[in-house]
Every structure is written in C-alpha cells, then in structure tokens.
Amino acid sequence: MTAETLAASFDLPCAERAAIPRAESDSREAVAKRWRLLGSGPRQRDALADERSLAELERFERNIENFIGTVKVPLGIAGPLRVRGTSAQGDYYLPLATTEAALVASYSRGAQLITAAGGCAAAVLAEGVSRAPGFTFGTLAQAAQFASWVEGQAEVLACAAAATTAHGRMTGVRATVEGNHVYVNLEFATGEAAGQNMATLAAAAVVRYIARHSPVRHRSCFLEANHSGDKKASALSLARVRGKRVSAEVILPRALVAGRLHTSPERMTEYWRMAALGGVLSGSIGVQGHFANGLAALYIACGQDAACVAESAVGVTRLELAEGGDLYACVTLPNVIVGAVGGGTGLPSQQACLEILRRGGRADARALAELCAALSLAGELSLIGALCSGDFARAHAARARGEELARLEVHGA
Amino acid sequence: MTAETLAASFDLPCAERAAIPRAESDSREAVAKRWRLLGSGPRQRDALADERSLAELERFERNIENFIGTVKVPLGIAGPLRVRGTSAQGDYYLPLATTEAALVASYSRGAQLITAAGGCAAAVLAEGVSRAPGFTFGTLAQAAQFASWVEGQAEVLACAAAATTAHGRMTGVRATVEGNHVYVNLEFATGEAAGQNMATLAAAAVVRYIARHSPVRHRSCFLEANHSGDKKASALSLARVRGKRVSAEVILPRALVAGRLHTSPERMTEYWRMAALGGVLSGSIGVQGHFANGLAALYIACGQDAACVAESAVGVTRLELAEGGDLYACVTLPNVIVGAVGGGTGLPSQQACLEILRRGGRADARALAELCAALSLAGELSLIGALCSGDFARAHAARARGEELARLEVHGA
Amino acid sequence: MTAETLAASFDLPCAERAAIPRAESDSREAVAKRWRLLGSGPRQRDALADERSLAELERFERNIENFIGTVKVPLGIAGPLRVRGTSAQGDYYLPLATTEAALVASYSRGAQLITAAGGCAAAVLAEGVSRAPGFTFGTLAQAAQFASWVEGQAEVLACAAAATTAHGRMTGVRATVEGNHVYVNLEFATGEAAGQNMATLAAAAVVRYIARHSPVRHRSCFLEANHSGDKKASALSLARVRGKRVSAEVILPRALVAGRLHTSPERMTEYWRMAALGGVLSGSIGVQGHFANGLAALYIACGQDAACVAESAVGVTRLELAEGGDLYACVTLPNVIVGAVGGGTGLPSQQACLEILRRGGRADARALAELCAALSLAGELSLIGALCSGDFARAHAARARGEELARLEVHGA
C-alpha cells in the first residue's frame, strides 16, 4: 500500500449499528434481542447460543454481560503428573483447554516423564495480591511526608481493609515517592480466591481511610496507578510476588532422558545455556520457554482469569547436570494468579475441570499454584527435549500433513 | 508452616494412576475410556462431554489430543465499535469470551464511546513472525564468520523456506553473535494465518539448508534458541514486531468525556502521566493498563492462540490534551498474533464468532489486528475513565454485592 | 572484511611482554621500573608521572596498584545551584570533571535557572547498600527451609555484621528462592561512606555466621551472586534503593522558561511525553535524558566511584504544566552511590573539590546525594530546553567550528 492510499483509507465512511440495549436482568428474550442486533445466521446462533447454554443462563449472569451464548473450547487431559508439593500431593490428570494442536500431547509427555522419575517437588514460596493507589501532591515535601506517614499506618489500614472482606487480609503497605507523586503498594492475602477483586474493594476502603485521615492534603488520588503489575509482565512482580510465587523441581535419570526424550542431559543443559542467554538478549522478563502454553490452557479449563496469563507466564527455568549424569530441572513462577473459589470456578464446565483435579489430590488455591509450576516444568522438559532431539520440527511437519498427533507426543510451541 | 513441616511435606507417598492410553484416531470409545480413567462422576462428564461436543468429535481432532469434551466459556458482545482502519472498516460488535464480570460491560462502554466520537483510526504498521534457530561453534571466529555468511544468504534461505509453504514467505534474516554462539532470527510473512507453525516448518527447512551449505561447521544447532520472543513479553519484540504491529487512535470531544466517563480530559491526562511512570517504575515492558483483558477474551472467542496473550498484551497507551480541550488517545501493540485461518478458527463456535465480526466489516488477519488495537483502546479509555471518576471502586463494590452490572458499564481489571 | 579474512585474523602471532612486577610497597623506584617496562617516551612519562604526582605517591597508594602517575581531567564549575534539601541547603558551585565540551556550560545554565526560580527542593527518600550472597542446596525443600530460616535471623545476622564495622549497620535480609538456589539480599546502612566495601566485609561475616549456624547444609556459597544490582542498571534497584534514593523538584515560572530557555512550558511538556515514551520503547530502565553526564563529572571530581555511574544514571524525569502556566519538573534517582569519606575522597584534588561543595552548604553523604539529584534536574532542564528551542543543534555546530562555547551555555549530550 502506498502512503497515499494509506492516508486515504482512514477516511472511508462506515455504517451505523445500534448500541446493545441494557438489560435489567438477563433472559432468553434479552439474548434473542442481542442476536437480532448481530444479524448473524441460525448456524452461528446455534453454535454459540445452544439450548444447553441458554438453559444455564442464570449461572453465567454474574460472570458476563451482554451474554449471547458460550464458546466451546476443546479440552484434553495431560498426565498423570505426580506432584510432591507442600499443598498439592498426588498423581493428577490436568484438564487443558486449547485449540493448539500438539499442546496437550507435549504437556502430557512431560507430565508422564516427571511421574516416571518419581514426581516433582513443588512449593509456594510467597503469596500476596497487590493494588497500588496513587496520590498526587503539591510538592515533594508533602509527598515525602505522606509516604512516611502512610507506611506507619499499616495496622489501621489493615483494619479499614478488613471491613470489606471476611476472607482477605491486608499484609503490607509500601510507598514509592516520585517527585510530588506517591504510589502506595498495598499487599493482600486473599485466601482461596485469586483475589484481584477482593484486593480492589479492600484497597478502595483503605483509600477512603487515607483520604479522611492523612495529615497531608492530596490533590488527586487514583485507586490504581499502574504500579501493581496487574495483568502485565513486570520486573517488580518478578522480584516480589503477585498472587503466588511457586517453584517446582525434578531430577530425571539419564536413562529416562534417553528413553523418552531421545536426547541426553548434556545436550539439554547445553540448550539451556543458549536459551537462557537468548531470553536475556531478547530482553524478556525472566528466562523460560513457553510457560504461557500450559498456563493459558489450564486457566481457561479451570475458570481462572485467562488475562492473567500476561503476568503469570513469567519466571525462570533452570536445567543443570546433576551428580551421576542425571538432569536437574526447576522452574520458578512468581506471579501465579489462581483461586479455588470466585471468578469462573463456579461455572458448570469449569467446576467439572476443578473436580478432575481434585480426584488427584488437593486442589485448593495453593495446590493450584503448585500444579501450575509442575505443569510448567513438564512443558519445559518436553519442549526442550523436542528441540534437542529434533522431534520439534518433525512434530510440526506431521501436523502440517494432518498426521496423527497423539503418537508424536510433542507440542505446538 | 514451619521449616520442618515444609521439608517433611516433600516426602509423602502418593498413589499411582495410569497413563492415558494413546489412540490411533479419536472416537467416542476413546473418550469414554479416558473418562473411566479420570474416575469423575456423571455430573462432571455431562458438563464437559455433552452430546453436542461428542457429536462434533472429528472437528476437534486436529486441535486437541486426549479429548474429553469442551469447556463452555460465557460469551458477551461489546460494541458497536467503529473502526476506520486500513483493513478493518465498519461498525463492529466484538465477541468476548470471559468469566470475569464487568469486563464485557467496560469494553462495551469504551467501544460505544469511540463510536460516538466518530470511530477510531487504526493501522497495521509492520508484520512478521520470527523463529530464532541457534548454532554453536568452537570459536568466536567461526561464529563471526558464520554470522557474516548467513546474513548474506537471505535469498537462498527464502527459497528453502518457500518449499514448505504456499502462503508464507521468509522476509529477513539477522544474526546475533554471543561468543561462539549465533542466534539466527528468521522473519516470515504468514498471510492470513497467525503463522507460528508455518514459521516453524519453514525455519526447519532453512536450518536444514544451512546445515548442508554453511562454510563453517557448527557443533550444535537448535530450531529455536529462545531469541524470538515466542509466547513471552520481550523488549526485542516491543522494538520490532512479532505478528502484527498496530496502532489505533481517537479524539474524544470533552463533552463526551464528561457525559459518558463522568470526568475531564485534564484529569485523564493527569492519570496517564502517573500511570505511565507507574509502569516504568514497576519495570513493565511498554506502558499500558490492561490490554490483556480484552485480548484474552477476543482470542478465546475467535479461535486464536490464548497463550499468545503473554506476548500480545504489551505496548503503549498515550493520552494527551488535544486542541480545544478534547482528549487525544492512542494505543500501540507491537505483537498481535492473529489469523483468519488455522489454529482454532475452524471450530464451530469460534467460526461463529469470526462471522459476527465479519458482519461489521472485513475480518482478515490485518483487520483482526486492527480490531485488537481498537478494542484495547476502548478498554483503556473505559478503565482510565472509571479510575478518574471513581466508578472503578463503585463497580467492584456493586459486583461484590451481586448488583446488576450492565448498568455500571465498568470493568473487571 | 570478508569472513575469511576475519577468521584468519585471529591467528596472527603477537609479541611477548613482561608481567608487571609486584611491589612490596610503592616507591619512585617501582614507578620508574614500570615506566621502563612500558617503553614509552619521556613526553608520555612527563604527562602522567609529573613531579607533583610522584611527590604525593604515598597518598595514592591505598587507592591504586601498579601506580604510574595521574591522569589530569579538566575541571569546570557549574552554578550557583540553590538547593533546599533535607540535608543539602545553600547555593552550591559544583565541580565537574569532564573532557566533553559544552557539558559544564549546559549544567551551569540549568543550575542558574533553578537558582533564579528560587532553588529546588530535594530529599533522600531511602538508603541502603546491598550485597547478595548465594547459596546452593541439594533440593528445593532444603532451599525453602533455609530461606525461611535465614529471614528469621535478621537480628543475629546484624550482630555478626556489626563486628566488622563501627560505621555500618545491617538493616535487612530478604531471601529469594529459585529451585534449589537461594539469593540472600543483605541491606546495610553505611553512614558517611559510599559503603560498597563496608557492605562486602560485613556480608562476609554474615555468610560465615550462616555457614556455621544454618540448620540446612548448603552445597556451595558465594559472597555475591549478582542479585544486588552492584555496578549495573537493574529494575530491582529502581524499585528499591541502592545507595540513596533521592528526588529533586522545581517550579520554573514561564517567564524564566521563555527568557532563558527560549521555549515554553507547553513545548517542554510535549517533549517530555515524547521522550518518556521514547525511553519506554527503547527498553531503558526508568526514563530520563542524560543523568550520566553530570553524575560522571561530579563523581570523578569528588573522588566517588566512577564505575557506579552504571547504576546511578537510572531514574525518572517528569515535566508537567503547573498551575498558572509554569513548569513543574522533578527527577528521582534510586541508586546514587556517594560518600563523604572513603574511596577517593581523601586524595588531594578530590578533597579540594569536596571542599568547594562545602563552601555552599552541607556536603555529607546525604547532602551529596541531594546535590546529585539537583544537578541531574539542572541538566535535564537545560538539555530539554535546548532540544525544544533548537539550541541543541546550534551548540553542536558552534562546537564543531571551534566557536566559543561558554556563550552558548548548552551541552554535549
């Protein structure tokens, strides 16, 4: 396209369409009205607004607005994955919802590999969801004075927060001064919930308290000033925690590496060195391969907030040669945002996925976080194995030809 | 938990469970067998492996392994969103699949606001999917010689790549030397597909060509050495492009800001300054509010790779006071990974969502990218408006009490 | 150069030269021996090993090894700079050692501008020098147990540290687990010294204590595991503090901006928006213009560690339109590493530079940090003013023609 065409193209007229009418409460009639608005044909309508989805209308109402149906995401299972965590303990099958071929096969291969090695250890290392209200002042002096004051109010602020929630608890407050601006990072323990909304409501109460009691008059105040890492990869969250910070590790006997991954611990550690610096040179936050693949699939299946993949798919993978020529591998994910209640966990199919997990062992919030780490470890091992043995390219070629994928047990990066 | 308990907890025994049997081709029997393995009850099975999903078994087969059913993600519509893009032109309703309350309402509010202002401009600024094979050598001298050679082979490497795909095209090669290691970034144009697999297959052909013709013998070679930004936020992809680089902008008359967002352009730009530096101080890649929310919901609805949210939800939002006191707002997303074909785009409900988009105007790959930018712009405006007017906290409070959300038109950050 | 020449060039032979002999204590004879080794002519020797430098030989002995003379760095003064800090208070002339033309003129212009506006506020917001010993363990369980233990030992570790220093104090300990590795960040208050060595010695004592008392046996232990931000820009130090975190701000009346910078607050804030996002898009840590210029010149002049410019020249500059059309400007530097004692502060010319500062007001460690912030603010205002008025290019052109630079009062970026 030439520059002239480009410029012209911004000026084309476009047709008007009606705003979606607001509904007092959702109903089949409201849904039908929306479909008329969309103007789509019966085939589309049938694919989304099937009878089953309409029948469960009221179960979706608190999770969505302007409801028109449900999207059906194919679900596969990976496993069993043996986890020896501080919360998650057992042999788990993991429900993964994805449209990307080879993903489930690859994670399943990694999971079985870990299980064959006796399982992986896993531990939640830290917890906390943050909100970062921002306050602006007339001067740096006022900002510094406010920051000093607010950091001394942890206890009373925690009380203000406590009034909004029975399950959450404010655990810390930290102020960052930038000229006449102050970011106030509030940390919350959120129990069994992922807790982003709990944190927001509690933060609002804290802000109200501050506004009433601060010895320094602020000019403006915002409930969230983008200093909490919410919904995005950030170095700050990598250094601290957002949600749950969790690690998992395994030692793979070299015979297993040879037998199942068709490569050697030496080659896998050589790959790791190159890939770790590849991440560094590309300016990623942390260094890892594809945490996002497994996390997105597990989050969608289990009613977690899929947008949190943006912050959760951050961390560090490390491989090294263990004594006796075995392979040591570990992953650390500082920002896993998962809950056993709230969000989409109560919806019919998502609840069923959580129940599948529970058949393997505990699946409370901390256990879910450990499963995320264990799953990520499985994915990294399978991917790196494929890249080291050459299976990676073969799997994609097979897929392009429409060959049977389950046999290949590899993944679609 | 004390340190001792922590240590002890790693040593608990756990039960054994069977590996998922491989299936030559998927069938109701294979699915039934998997369910027996899981041991879940009829309620779970019914929620996931409903008759409809089983009936469409063969349509899912190329998108998933170890299939056991489908997860139903609630779908709402936002809009209309008027886009005056170089590809996307029209008034679009956007299908958003999410379990997070208030998300659809908030994006819908932003979309209608943009539409009321006459729509947003949008443009794809650059395109390209990368793969970064890695080669190791004995010495820096060999690495430097290889890098110099490989950058001169762009044409023949493009030929090698061309043999693997009718739709993609290799458009560039760039070598990065680190000691005796070389990362070779290959860039591909991938037509209407998101193109990650196309790029992988083409890269494999390029690597085979290199292995045969390189004047310098490499020691090891890996198809992907983690220098492509695949599935993760990276500064490199922010600086270049991964998928499609796209910008969208709008000017909101101040009356609209007052009438619909209950705040002023001045306050919104004040917020932007604080939030932009909040992002900087937290070490995020780019500075934006919550691109991830809308992108995840649109990706899931439209059969895109949800894991790519990890890389796509990166970019820059900018607000400033326009002449006459109006509000200028723009977003730039360098790594939008979308396709009109391939991935999950052919599945029944995902196809229906794409068709909803097409009712509004073009929805090819470039148009999809522009819609992603326009949607992100809508989300940022609604979120920032809510944070500036105080609606943000009120919306979450309402939500906590189970109040009607459509009226609040806010979002679930 | 062709790839072949490149490869060949690595194989050229090169002559042998003698190792520098070790000296028990430094003396004119030892220096003379070193010069014979170098084989340089009398002109070089005279330029470096002048009589004055040799006469002060013993004063340099504790700051350098293999002494052969002194490098003479030209010194200019900038100011007066009025600072209204919590420690630095007064009208200061700042000694700046640099070989870059226009630098002193530009900072001096900025300083006088601030002074004409009544001076800048400045405040040290946080203090602390960190060392980050690293411990490796057999398993994640051991690592987690150790991390939990060590964070509980803050008091006894502080005692161990106290045995090594009368002036420093350990103020915090924080453990970061990554698989079976643990980084232990120790924070120290270092009084009037910059404190990097004080922190190292204290950390060594802490590590010895840990080695003796830890309930978990580590495999390896390193005194510094590269998690402290020492001598490098890092997002972690931006989020916390290394050395001193300090902010400075000023309001410039618009008449001053017009009269002295030949531009307007509106244009300067427009520039700031573009430059802030320029920094974001280039993936810098923080967003600022050229803190490094003034800091390097002041560090060299005042006997500070010039290598610390790598970590100190990080932070945030913000400009915005103040009420009444004036210009608000502030800078925040989280990692200023300065001391009033130790390092090069006792050397003759460096001591003289510190004395020049003291004529203006306090110049203890905290005051020095505030002067760094005030100087950085002066530099940013002068640079941005020059970029907005077009003086920047004119100054460089003048310089290229050898014209008088003091008149131009601009800087060499």
Added chain:
Amino acid sequence: MTAETLAASFDLPCAERAAIPRAESDSREAVAKRWRLLGSGPRQRDALADERSLAELERFERNIENFIGTVKVPLGIAGPLRVRGTSAQGDYYLPLATTEAALVASYSRGAQLITAAGGCAAAVLAEGVSRAPGFTFGTLAQAAQFASWVEGQAEVLACAAAATTAHGRMTGVRATVEGNHVYVNLEFATGEAAGQNMATLAAAAVVRYIARHSPVRHRSCFLEANHSGDKKASALSLARVRGKRVSAEVILPRALVAGRLHTSPERMTEYWRMAALGGVLSGSIGVQGHFANGLAALYIACGQDAACVAESAVGVTRLELAEGGDLYACVTLPNVIVGAVGGGTGLPSQQACLEILRRGGRADARALAELCAALSLAGELSLIGALCSGDFARAHAARARGEELARLEVHGA
C-alpha cells in the same frame, strides 16, 4: 527525621552567591576570578589549579567551560593482556584511572591469566552510532504516511548528512510509529571518532532536509526524542548496537584456573549459572558482573566519555566447561563508545595513555573496542575466580586493614 521536620526543612532560607561570569576566551585571569568567586583556600586552589594545569590552559579550552584546574586521578597499569583481535593484536598494558583500591590488581591478574592461556580472541561485530529525532503529527494516518516516506529516503538523507562531516556516514534509517508520533532512528558510521557529536550534527542536517521535503507536515520536531539509548542502558541497544558491538573469548586450561585462581572450572561454571540467573531475577539488561569497573577506568585514562559507561557497561558474560575440563569464557558488549580521535583524546595525559596502548599494538577505534572487551573478560575472570575461591572477601578484609593489595591481586567490585 519526623515527617514534620522533613516538611519544615524545605523552607529554610539560603544565601545568594554570584553567577559565574562568562569569559570570551579562557585565561589565567578568568580562572583567578572564578577562584575568588568560589572562596576556597590556597590549599584547594593549589591542588586543582597547579602551575602545570594553568600552563596548559589553552589545551583544555575546547574540552571544558568555566575551567578552574584539573582533577588528578591515580593511574595504574594492568597487563600484559594478549589480544588476538581482528584489529587489536598484541600484548597490551592497559592504563586504568581509578580511586578504587584492588581494581587495577584484579584486572591485571585477569589480564595475565588470559595472556598465560595464549591470549583472547576478540572481534568487532557491528558498528553504528544512532540519533533518534522525533516528529509529532496531527494523526496516526499522517504519522504512518511519514514513516513510510522517510524509510524510503535513506539515500538522500545520507547525502544531507554527508554535507556535515568528512569522516562520518549515515548508514541507516528506521521509523517507529507510536500513535501520531514517529521516532526516526538514524544510524551513523563515525570512523575513528566515538562520534556522538558527529552524529548529532549530521542528524540536524537530516532533520532540516526532512523538514523541507517531507510530504506530510509535522507539528513538532525534536533532534533527539530519547529513542537512541544515548547515555543509558537500554534493551534496544543490547539487541542492536550503539558504538561498537564486540565479543572476546578465551579458553583457560584447568591447570591455570587451579594455579592462579585457586578454584576449578566446575565451580566457576556453577557460579556462572547462579550469577546469570541472579542478573535475570534482578532485572538487569544483559547479565554480567562488573564491566563498569574496567570500562570506567579505561575511559577516564584514555580521554573517552566517562558518562558513556552508563550505556557501555551492559552485555553478557558466559562461562562453560570446555572439552577436556578446561574453561571457556566469553563476553559480549554491544555498546562500546570509543574513539581514537576527538573528545578528550588530545589532552596531554590522556594522549599519553593512548600512546601506552599503542606500544602494545594497534589502538584505532575498533582496536580500542576490542581492548574494552578483552579487559572486561579479564575482569570477569578475576572477579569470578575470587568469588569462587573465597579470595574476594579476603582481599576486602586486607584492604580494610590497609594491607598490601598488589599481592592479593583481587578487585574492588
């Protein structure tokens, strides 16, 4: 300090001091006048404005304004360092100016170690200094049109640039669109000069050309919009190049590691793994130990721009076990800013330092860059060796007791 005291302290009055008078050309009288202004005593004056410095007044005039004397930075030599570079070839002694004890000893140890191993390979991999003018437009459409146009004007822009310099050459242009803003990155080859000023002047000419010929009217234009990485660590410059991108490598026989570093290749690679991830977890740009130490000392000695340490002290160090149990080590520095002419290279003592380098072999701009890499490699090996053997702590302890440091051969991190 309480918050109240803090607030009060900003309001203290401070004395007025006179502005530094401008001088048409520098003279002893002008210097004397400045000293009267400073009010310092004869001892300070003598330490800085010694007879020798005053006698060479006119040689400093083009490098400094408001001259009051020279700062004497102690100078030591490290080496010999055998370099087998594409430009630098020979056994070099390196002049290092620093006030940090143990630094020269440590780098000298590393240099001799490399020499004993037969020298290090080194190669300049890419070159280019960038300037990034910024243009603002009314709309995204105009910005996109402009970006498309300007990238097509490489040849004529290079001509415009050529008019300003006989030694430099514009080698590339790249436009980055962000909404209605465009950053135009111009790349220059700058011959034997570091070239920052050459690039600025050439960029000014390019901007004038653009302003006259652009088919799209810009609103504002700035000569540098902070997208060039000038004087700061940035991920963009890590990915590309600023100044010179250079790598150096060496293989150390394990006997040398044992004999001179008192440790083993295994322990050093174990350290590297932990330190590399330490850097990653702290959010540094690249991963390395202390490039800044050697670079700052060499830059000051050789008349380079010490402020550029902020951008030059970025890169990657890698250690791995080589065949036969030896140690492979390499460093890569993407942003070395050095010149053989211009800046401070013509000043008496700085010229003498460059001459010391030239005694060892070539010392043109590319050779200087390779020496920077080789020196950095020496420093990393000595530091890591010290951290692995425990010498690091011992050296600092010795220093604290005032012991002889040359014997310890360690460094001052």
